[in-house]
Amino acid sequence: MRLSTKGRYAVTAMLDLAINGKNGPVTLAEISENQGISLSYLEQLFAALRSKELVRGVRGPGGGYYLGKSSDEISIANIICAVDEWVEFTRCGGRQNCSGGARCLTHTLWDDLSSEIFNFLANISLGDLVRRNLGKKDGEEPSLNVVANADSQAA
Amino acid sequence: MRLSTKGRYAVTAMLDLAINGKNGPVTLAEISENQGISLSYLEQLFAALRSKELVRGVRGPGGGYYLGKSSDEISIANIICAVDEWVEFTRCGGRQNCSGGARCLTHTLWDDLSSEIFNFLANISLGDLVRRNLGKKDGEEPSLNVVANADSQAA
DNA sequence: TGATTACCAAGTGATTTAGTAGGAATTAAC
DNA sequence: GTTAATTCCTACTAAATCACTTGGTAATCA
Numbered sequence: 209m210r211l212s213t214k215g216r217y218a219v220t221a222m223l224d225l226a227i228n229g230k231n232g233p234v235t236l237a238e239i240s241e242n243q244g245i246s247l248s249y250l251e252q253l254f255a256a257l258r259s260k261e262l263v264r265g266v267r268g269p270g271g272g273y274y275l276g277k278s279s280d281e282i283s284i285a286n287i288i289c290a291v292d293e294w295v296e297f298t299r300c301g302g303r304q305n306c307s308g309g310a311r312c313l314t315h316t317l318w319d320d321l322s323s324e325i326f327n328f329l330a331n332i333s334l335g336d337l338v339r340r341n342l343g344k345k346d347g348e349e350p351s352l353n354v355v356a357n358a359d360s361q362a363a
Numbered sequence: 364m365r366l367s368t369k370g371r372y373a374v375t376a377m378l379d380l381a382i383n384g385k386n387g388p389v390t391l392a393e394i395s396e397n398q399g400i401s402l403s404y405l406e407q408l409f410a411a412l413r414s415k416e417l418v419r420g421v422r423g424p425g426g427g428y429y430l431g432k433s434s435d436e437i438s439i440a441n442i443i444c445a446v447d448e449w450v451e452f453t454r455c456g457g458r459q460n461c462s463g464g465a466r467c468l469t470h471t472l473w474d475d476l477s478s479e480i481f482n483f484l485a486n487i488s489l490g491d492l493v494r495r496n497l498g499k500k501d502g503e504e505p506s507l508n509v510v511a512n513a514d515s516q517a518a
Numbered sequence: 519t520g521a522t523t524a525c526c527a528a529g530t531g532a533t534t535t536a537g538t539a540g541g542a543a544t545t546a547a548c
Numbered sequence: 549g550t551t552a553a554t555t556c557c558t559a560c561t562a563a564a565t566c567a568c569t570t571g572g573t574a575a576t577c578a
Contacts, residue, residue: 211366211480214535235554246537251556258556268545269553284476318371321439321487325366325480332476369566390523401568406525413525423576424522 211325215288217245218253219337222287225263226279226338233272253291260290280335285326287334294326366480370443372400373408374492377442380418381434381493388427408446415445435490440481442489449481 224239236254240247254273257263261276275282288294379394391409395402409428412418416431430437443449 212535217536237554248539249535249537252537255556265555266545267543267553267555268547270546271544271554273555318374321484325483328480328483367566372567388523392523403570404566404568407568410525420524421576422522422524422574425577426523426575428524 210292210294211288212292214253215292217243217249218257218287218291219284221245221250221253222257222262222275222282222334223337225273225275226334229274233266233270233274235272238272256291257287260286262286262290275334278335279338280333282334283330284332284334284337285330288329365447365449366443367447369408370447372398372404373412373442373446374439376400376405376408377412377417377430377437377489378492380428380430381489384429387425388421388429390427393427411446412442415441417441417445430489433490434493435488437489438485439487439489439492440485443484 220243221239224242225234228234228238228242236247236250239245240250254263254265258265258276262282264274264276266272266274285294375398376394379397380389383389383393383397391402391405394400395405409418409420413420413431417437419429419431421427421429440449
């Protein structure tokens with residue numbers, strides 16, 4: 209499994225698209241400008257997003273990108289999976305040669321852990337992020353209490 | 364932020380240590396054998412774990428590693444942070460030149476998201492994992508319902 | 519003394535990251 | 549119909565990271 213800045217770029221760009229795409233498509237040049245991400249790198253990320261139908265491109269002057277679905281139908285997990293390919297590889301392909309050993313024991317456990325994180329991200333939609341953002345002024349700290357996790361206490 | 368196989372290696376090794384270290388220290392050679400991780404790579408991971416006092420090494424014959432604290436005092440987040448350095452870097456160091464722009468807006472939001480994940484991992488201790496494991500037989504699927512998250516629903 | 523272990527530092531091939539470069543295809547505006 | 553704006557596509561690249569190897573040194577037990 210994997211969850212790095214690449215996914216963050218994609219989420220940031222999609223959020224920009226969700227916020228600024230209300231009236232007409234948004235160009236990658238604008239997102240590049242807004243978010244400080246290189247244009248060609250954005251193109252590559254959006255190629256992946258498009259293949260998963262999370263965005264829809266319109267060519268020519270006045271073109272740009274729309275969201276492929278409503279922002280409430282797009283989860284953060286969707287976005288990250290599109291660009292980052294959330295593979296949680298088992299070292300022992302399938303179930304061979306790790307029947308009772310400590311290796312298999314720990315890896316199924318780690319897979320459970322990563323699927324918990326997946327569920328967490330799958331329960332936050334792009335629409336949630338937009339609403340959380342627009343409801344706040346700049347100085348305020350936007351808290352992110354989403355569906356999945358009500359009682360998070362700091363360590 | 365970052366959460367890859369390197370952290371998984373460390374968690375796996377620590378779990379092995381917690382399970383097999385009841386009576387006497389465990390050598391890295393044993394963990395290497397059990398988990399299929401190269402010995403020298405383990406050494407590097409354990410150098411990081413030792414610097415955070417999560418493990419304690421004993422040299423010489425009959426030596427090996429102990430846990431540095433009780434397994435209930437070590438969280439998964441502790442382990443991952445030790446080897447993976449959980450940096451959630453803000454592109455605009457501090458608060459310069461992103462007062463109201465969309466950039467800062469999205470990055471504080473992403474930071475919230477990553478701290479949610481951090482809290483999630485911080486609420487699972489190594490002891491939790493051990494108990495979850497030992498209570499099960501091999502064939503069974505070990506469910507991972509931990510303190511932090513009671514109501515996880517699949518997406 | 520010798521074996522066994524942790525410790526330490528440097529190097530390496532493969533992969534990923536974040537980006538450049540250079541185009542081709544589509545379409546709106548002139 | 550030409551031009552400009554935009555998406556789309558392929559290939560390349562420097563830097564970083566991953567997982568590992570090599571070759572040691574230091575401590576400690578028998």
